Amino acid sequence: MKRVLGLRPEMPWSFYVLDALFRKVLRQNAGVRWAVHHTSTIRSPERLRAGRGSFPGDSPGVYINADNGVEVGDFTNLGPHVGLISANHDAVANAERLPAAPLRLGNFCWLGMGAVVLPGVELGDFTVVGAGAVVTRSFPAGYCVLAGNPARLIRHLDPAACDAQARSTYAQHAAGH
Secondary structure, eight states, X not given: OHHHHTOOTTSOHHHHHHHIXXXXXXXXXXXXXXXXXXTOEEESGGGEEEOTTOOTTOSTTOEEEOTTOEEEOTTOEEOTTOEEXXXXXXXXXXXXXXXXXXXXXXXXXXXXXXXXXXXXXXXXXXXXXXXXXXXXXXXXXXXXXXXXXXXXXXXXXXXXXXXXXXXXXXXXXXXXX
């Protein structure tokens, strides 16, 4: 039945029932084009782009401020309570938001629970951000693991293994699995 309705098989029915109630009836996160956890908040959803197999906000407590734009690559996952912040407030005129470059997450990234990514940051493909990390600068080369506050590079990933995983995932997605 989920396949017929175009719903993700790994998500329980209750997720979709609550999504319908909060997004369609109560209009919370109404502008988001995919199902969102009822405890997540997406600000400026029209400026949020998500790639294939990515559903930003489907984990509990996610906060996405896309005022300056947020781009999430293919098959990128956000854990619970992740924050993607594309705009800062002016330090003096708190009601004003400062312009910044869009926040960009590459393909096949994973952000662990409570990670925060700040305005203008770019993370390359296969970047893993550890739980609770605060990413204040870009790591555009990707294929790495970041952790800490501020986040720093703690390990490189094997690009060949990552690319093999990407080919497999794209093939499975194309086959409808």
